[in-house]
Amino acid sequence: MAIPEPKWIAEYRRAWLFLKAVSDAGGDVTAAELSRLARENGYDPRGLGGYYTGTNASLRHDGDRRLLTDAGRQYIERWKAEFGG
Numbered sequence: 001m002a003i004p005e006p007k008w009i010a011e012y013r014r015a016w017l018f019l020k021a022v023s024d025a026g027g028d029v030t031a032a033e034l035s036r037l038a039r040e041n042g043y044d045p046r047g048l049g050g051y052y053t054g055t056n057a058s059l060r061h062d063g064d065r066r067l068l069t070d071a072g073r074q075y076i077e078r079w080k081a082e083f084g085g
Helices: 007-024 031-040 070-084
Strands: 028-030 059-062 065-068
Touching: 007 031, 007 065, 007 070, 028 031, 031 065
Parallel strands: none
Antiparallel strands: 028 065, 059 065
């Protein structure tokens, strides 16, 4: 019998997959592209505000562009072995 994955790991995995998708798209996308990537990774695009806040924000706004930050890249790298193979 397999032990279910803890919820926090599932959330970290979902965040990793979303940020990795942004990175794979060049790390610089339009708001519409970010919304599409969010939906494809299980997010409601209206709920992405947490990715833009705090000292280690993973994303930032630049006009209509949505940019992956250094902190976002570090998150991807940090969890790559666990979630990316």
